[in-house]
Amino acid sequence: MEICVVERRSHLAFEDKYSAALVITLVLFLLLEQFKSFLPSVLYKVLNFFSALLSNKVSKFGADISYSLYLMHLIILPFILKFYISFQLSKFVTAGLTFATFIIVNFALSYLLHLYVEQPFIRLGKNAVNRIGSRSPAEKARAASKTAV
16 A cells, blocks of 8 residues: 655745845835936826725725724624525525625625724723823823732
8 A cells, every 4th residue: 555645836937036035125216205206107107096095085994993993804704694685685686685785784884883883992092002101200100010010
């Protein structure tokens, strides 16, 4: 009886050192103003397009609620899917309705979660950090000695 051992290595394109070097170089060209004169105009226009795309209001909104979207999506999806499966429609119709409803409900609830949970706690954290940072060294020492005892 023979045993054949096959070694399988996953190889992603980004794992290649040359790909990593290319990405780092492009990021440097994108971020550092003095390197922009070395870029061909077509590449500069492409990089400018993506830079503008990522800095518009829609992108900012998506970035603001992204954590809420991440938290909510797996909670919401099973309920919506179960709701539409109960109608016993075709798989295509069920999938389409589920997807459309999921996108609307997920964005709406994520926005509310961001507005009424995330933002107040972010403000609370910033205020706490500012209060700690504005203390005098003597006050900081007293606070540290109280927590140590």
